[in-house]
Amino acid sequence: MTMKLTKEQIQFIDTYLENSDVVFADIRMEMVDHVASDIEDRMRASTTSDFYNVFKGYMVQNKAQLLKENKQFLKSADRKIWKAFLKEVLNPLTLLIFLTSFGGFYFLYSNFNIETFRLIISYVPLIGLSGFLLTYVVYHKVKNLKRFSVVERLAMPFLVFYQIPNIIFNFSYQAKDLMTVLWILGIVSIVLTLMLVLVRVSIKLFKSYEKQYKTLA
Incomplete structure (x- = not known):
């Protein structure tokens, strides 16, 4: 029957x-x-x-x-995030973002005083955080999607990368010589690059869920 x-x-x-x-x-x-x-x-x-x-x-x-x-x-869901993240890190565009970030920070350091340089560094965490929040608002509020596991689990890696520049900001007081400055520039550039990678991953996952679970929107 x-x-x-x-x-x-x-x-x-x-x-x-x-x-x-x-x-x-x-x-x-x-x-x-x-x-x-x-x-x-x-x-x-x-x-x-x-x-x-x-x-x-x-x-x-x-x-x-x-x-x-x-x-x-x-x-x-966590494994899916890190798999998508690693795939995006290996994208040639990621290297271009890093080099652009490093060049931009070096230009700031070379043409402005150390206080301006440190001020810019202090804003780095907000770039990635703002990117995620804006993406989250757009897809959850404007598009009115339901809650999805992978989407909300993205908050954790963003939180991790949000904290790292704060440590570097305190360390930047020790930027006395060029080598130390270059190390700081490199680390900040890596963190900013990874934040932007996470934003790209977020957008791709949001679009994927929007398409896959369109009937739930």
């Missing part, structure tokens, strides 16, 4: 999972497909076709495992 769940029943599963702290839409979609398939199998094998009773029995047995899988999906 064919037993397919209705749209209302599938939506009920989705809402139940969302209320059970499976907050990310991409993770829920995979779980809903899995749960719906199992419920259909149980309803075919059962003497009753009452969806809610079958669903209740299924969740009593499997809810803990589903929530455990939710955590595994989040780890998978």
Whole structure:
């Protein structure tokens, strides 16, 4: 006997999972497909076709495992981010951004005083942070997308890169000789480059999710 769940029943599963702290839409979609398939199998094998009773029995047995899988999906999201990040780092455009950044910072150092140089360095963290926030606002507020695991996990690497320039800013007080300055320029340029890479990765992932989960927007 064919037993397919209705749209209302599938939506009920989705809402139940969302209320059970499976907050990310991409993770829920995979779980809903899995749960719906199992419920259909149980309803075919059962003497009753009452969806809610079958669903209740299924969740009593499997809810803990589903929530455990939710955590595994989040780890998978982190791996996806770093894989996309590494791929973008190896893009020839990344080297061009680094060289441009280094040349720009060296020009500032050569043509302005050390205080102006240090002031510019202090703004570096805001560049990457602003890029991510603007991207996040555009895709979540303007385009009104649901919450996606990979998208929100991007906040962590941005936070890491946000902190590094603050350390360099304090170290820049020791910029007494050219070699030290060049080291500072190099590190700041690398951090700025990686921030811009993360912005590019963010935009690509946002577009990918917008296309893949368009029905959820």
